[in-house]
Amino acid sequence: MTKHEIVNQLLPIFRRYGYEGTTLSRISEATGLGKASLYHHFPKGKEEMAKAVLEHLKEWRQIHVINHLLGEGSPLERLLAMTESMRLVYDQGKQSCLLTILSMGDSKESFSAQIQPAFESLIETITVVLVDAGFSKQDANERAEDAILQIQGSLVLSRALDNNSSFQRVMSRLPYSLLNINNQTSQTKEQ
Amino acid sequence: MTKHEIVNQLLPIFRRYGYEGTTLSRISEATGLGKASLYHHFPKGKEEMAKAVLEHLKEWRQIHVINHLLGEGSPLERLLAMTESMRLVYDQGKQSCLLTILSMGDSKESFSAQIQPAFESLIETITVVLVDAGFSKQDANERAEDAILQIQGSLVLSRALDNNSSFQRVMSRLPYSLLNINNQTSQTKEQ
C-alpha cells in the first residue's frame, strides 16, 4: 500500500474523531495495516500522520481552489468554482474542516505552522479576486476574511445542529454577496 | 469546595484542551482535588463534568444573553447588549466556544442533546428581536442564523490565525448589519 493511499484513508478519520480521538487502533482497523506497519510509513507516529494529511490537503487546495481562483474567467465565475470545490470537500456541509478540528484542543501548537498559512493563503487569494472585481485592497481583504469566516461558521453550525442548510445557504449566496450582486436564491440577504 | 466552584474551574480546561484532551489529572491539578474527590461530586466521571459545565453555561446564557435580548430597549440596544456579553464570555475572541469544542470529535453524541437546543434558542431569540425590528419571520430567522454563524466563524478564524481581529470586527458590526444600519466603524460591509 502506497503512502498516498494511506493518507487518503487517514483524512476521514481525523476529521470525524479529531486528533486525540483518532487512535492508532482505529487507523489500523480502517487501513487494514498493523500498528507497526503504520510506524514504518510514519516513523514519528500519529503527529506525522496528521501533518501528512494537512500537506495532502494543501495540495488539494492548490489544485482545486487556489488555481481556480487565479485562473481564467470573471471574478464571479472564479468564486463559483471555489464554492463548488468547497461543497465537494465538505460533502455539502456534512463533513468538518480538518484545519478547524486540528486548531482546537491540545493539538493546536503542533499544527499551527500548517494551519495558519492555509487560512492566510486562502484569504489572500480571494482578496486578489475581489481586487480584480474593483474593490479596494483593504475592502477586498475584509471581504475575503468574511468569506472564510462564513464558511467556517456555517460548517460549525451545520455540525452542531446536525443540519447542513446553513452551509448550503452560505455556499449559494457567497459568490454573489462577496461581489455585491443580487441573485435569485438570495435576494434579501446582501442588502 | 462547592460544586459550583468546581464547575467554574472546569470551564477553562474543557475550552482549552477539548473533551478528550481534558484529563482527570489536569482537572485534579487545576482544582487541587484528588481524582476520588472529583468522583464524589461527579459520580459518572468526566462526561458528567462536561455536562455540568454545559448546564452552567446555559444559565449564563439565559441571564446574560437571552434576557437582554428579550428585555427593554430598542432592537439595536438589545443586540448591542448581546455582543457585549459575547465579547466578555469569549474574552474578546481569545477563548473558544465550548459548544463548538464539544460538537467536534468523538464526544459529539454525548452532548448534542445540550448543544443543539443551545444554538436553537439563541437563534430563535435573535429572530424575535429582528421581527420586532420589522423583518419578516423568515428573513429574521435567516439573519439570526447568520449572526450565530458569523460569531462562530470569527472565533474559529481568530483561533486559527492566533489573531482576534476578525472577532472584534464581527462583534462591532453585527448589531448594525443585522438591522441594515450603517455605522461608523463598518460603513462598507452591509451594502
Place this chain on the structure above:
DNA sequence: GTCTATACGTGGATAGAC
C-alpha cells in the same frame, strides 16, 4: 513492507481509610 508480541505510560475509575 507487514506481521506478532510486547513494553511502558497514562487515562478513567474504584476501594477503603480518615
Place this chain on the structure above:
DNA sequence: GTCTATCCACGTATAGAC
C-alpha cells in the same frame, strides 16, 4: 468530603521475525 493506593483498559511506540 478528601485522601492514598490501586485496578484495568487502552493509548503510543518498539523489537524482531518473516
